[in-house]
Amino acid sequence: MAAGHTIDALGQFELHSVLGPVGASVGFSESSMMMVVSSALTLVLLGVGMSAKAVVPGRLQALAEMLYDFVHKMCIEQIGEEGKKFFPFIFTLFMFILLGNLLGLLPFSFTYTSHIAVTFGLAAMVIVLVTAVALYIHGWHFFSYFFPAGAPIALSPLIVTVEIISYLSRPVSLSIRLFANMVAGHVMFEVFASFIVMMAGAGLVGYLGGAGPLALNVILMGFELLVACLQAYVFAVLTCIYLHDAVHLH
Amino acid sequence: MRSLAGTSGLAIVLLTSSAFAEEAKKGMPQLDFHNPLTISQVVWLAIIFCVLYVLLSKWALPQVASVLDARAGAIAADLDAARGAKQGADAAITELTQATQAAQAIARTEIATAIAAAKEASDAQAASLNAKLEAQLAAAETQIAAARAAAVGAVRQVATEATAVVVSRLTGSPADQAAVDAAVGSVLAARAA
Numbered sequence: 001m002a003a004g005h006t007i008d009a010l011g012q013f014e015l016h017s018v019l020g021p022v023g024a025s026v027g028f029s030e031s032s033m034m035m036v037v038s039s040a041l042t043l044v045l046l047g048v049g050m051s052a053k054a055v056v057p058g059r060l061q062a063l064a065e066m067l068y069d070f071v072h073k074m075c076i077e078q079i080g081e082e083g084k085k086f087f088p089f090i091f092t093l094f095m096f097i098l099l100g101n102l103l104g105l106l107p108f109s110f111t112y113t114s115h116i117a118v119t120f121g122l123a124a125m126v127i128v129l130v131t132a133v134a135l136y137i138h139g140w141h142f143f144s145y146f147f148p149a150g151a152p153i154a155l156s157p158l159i160v161t162v163e164i165i166s167y168l169s170r171p172v173s174l175s176i177r178l179f180a181n182m183v184a185g186h187v188m189f190e191v192f193a194s195f196i197v198m199m200a201g202a203g204l205v206g207y208l209g210g211a212g213p214l215a216l217n218v219i220l221m222g223f224e225l226l227v228a229c230l231q232a233y234v235f236a237v238l239t240c241i242y243l244h245d246a247v248h249l250h
Numbered sequence: 251m252r253s254l255a256g257t258s259g260l261a262i263v264l265l266t267s268s269a270f271a272e273e274a275k276k277g278m279p280q281l282d283f284h285n286p287l288t289i290s291q292v293v294w295l296a297i298i299f300c301v302l303y304v305l306l307s308k309w310a311l312p313q314v315a316s317v318l319d320a321r322a323g324a325i326a327a328d329l330d331a332a333r334g335a336k337q338g339a340d341a342a343i344t345e346l347t348q349a350t351q352a353a354q355a356i357a358r359t360e361i362a363t364a365i366a367a368a369k370e371a372s373d374a375q376a377a378s379l380n381a382k383l384e385a386q387l388a389a390a391e392t393q394i395a396a397a398r399a400a401a402v403g404a405v406r407q408v409a410t411e412a413t414a415v416v417v418s419r420l421t422g423s424p425a426d427q428a429a430v431d432a433a434v435g436s437v438l439a440a441r442a443a
Contacts, residue, residue: 014279015287027290035295039302046310053317055324061317068314088307095306096299112291115280121292125299183280 007194009187013114030110031118038099067095071236078240082247086240089129093122094236101182101228105221113231114182116175123171126239134246145249174238181231185224192217402438409434 017024018033049064057065071091075083083090097113104111112118134142146163147156192213199210282288410430417425 010278015285015291017287027287028294029287029291031287031291032294032298035298039298042302043305043310046306046314050310050313050317053313053320055321057317064314065318068311068318088303088311091311092299092303092306096302112295115288115291117280117288117291118295121295122299125296179280183278 007191009190009194012110012186012190013183015115031112031115034100034103034110034112035096038096038103041099041103042095067091074237074240078237079244079247083240083243086133086243090236090239093126093239094232097122097178097235098229098232101232102225104182104186105224105228111182111186113178114186116179119175119179120171122178122235123175126174126242127171130239130242130246133243134249137247138249142249145245170238170242174235178231178235181227185220185227188220189217189224192220406434406438409438 015029015031017027017029019028022028045060045067046064049058049060052058052061054061068091071094072084072087075087075090077083079086100111100113100118103109104113134145146160146167148159148163151159195213196210196217199206199213202209279285280288413430413434414425414427417430
């Protein structure tokens with residue numbers, strides 16, 4: 001990736017169409033490809049893992065059950081008993097982001113969660129769902145959410161404005177958080193990897209010096225694995241919190 | 251989270267340095283909205299996400315739920331069975347304790363009865379033995395008294411005869427029978443005293 005003395009840290013995020021002319025005609029890129037792969041992996045994990053239906057689970061079944069339990073518990077704890085209705089959505093969201101983040105760490109793959117279009121698409125889906133749920137449950141009463149009870153009427157223009165802005169900034173913060181974390185990690189990988197190659201070009205001393213960025217990349221990989229899981233969890237848990245607000249209004 | 255911010259900050263600093271002059275000209279591919287592939291991702295995201303959602307909610311997740319429910323049911327049933335078995339065992343232990351106590355009480359009364367009977371029998375035996383021994387003792391004493399009387403009678407006759415012989419030899423004439431009897435009688439009486 002290192003050409004001369006420049007580092008092409010952003011080239012890894014460039015989109016190209018895959019699957020030949022058919023893919024090109026429908027705008028099917030590496031990003032969409034990885035979405036299909038991670039969805040397929042999720043389905044295979046649950047399908048194969050649960051095929052045994054064992055009372056004492058094997059490894060794959062235990063993994064599938066752990067993921068199910070983890071997200072299920074999160075839904076119930078954050079949203080309440082109504083959370084069961086949203087569990088499939090939260091589970092889909094969590095697995096989609098988790099596998100997107102984790103598969104993106106593999107060499108030669110593509111991280112679709114590093115694209116703001118994708119993360120904003122997910123966040124928009126969440127905010128539309130949250131608003132729709134709130135309107136469905138509370139009707140016009142939902143708009144009282146923007147004006148807390150007991151606040152002085154004189155301040156209402158200010159409070160309502162602030163509340164609406166904070167409500168609308170939710171999808172923005174949700175999408176930028178995930179996008180920025182993924183981009184930052186992958187840029188760091190690329191930069192340190194380029195350092196190794198550039199050092200190696202400087203002869204024996206460079207070979208020894210290259211060990212530094214290599215060690216950093218090894219540490220960074222561990223860190224990025226944590227970030228991958230953490231960001232998927234954060235996205236899912238914030239969605240749960242927004243859904244809690246939608247169901248209970250404060 | 252602070253380290254995340256640090257990583258992002260470092261990345262931004264690196265991107266603005268001179269090594270990335272070319273990057274700055276091109277900009278981030280993620281923000282290149284002239285590229286139709288950037289927007290087409292969103293369409294594909296919607297399609298793939300919806301398909302995944304439907305497949306998970308209709309097919310995959312119910313399987314997990316059914317297995318988890320089955321396990322919870324099996325565990326609850328096992329616990330119930332174990333609780334039932336424990337109650338049975340407790341009842342059996344109570345029954346056993348009661349039976350043991352009853353058996354001990356019966357045994358105790360039987361032992362007492364047997365001891366009393368044995369005592370009575372041995373008392374009766376001892377009494378009959380005593381009576382028998384008394385009778386034998388009495389018979390023996392009677393015999394001794396008879397033997398003694400007989401012996402004393404014989405001594406008198408012998409002494410009388412001996413006295414008569416001695417008197418007749420010394421005097422030359424037959425002894426007076428009455429005087430001899432009286433003398434022997436007085437001597438024997440003095441001895442017996």
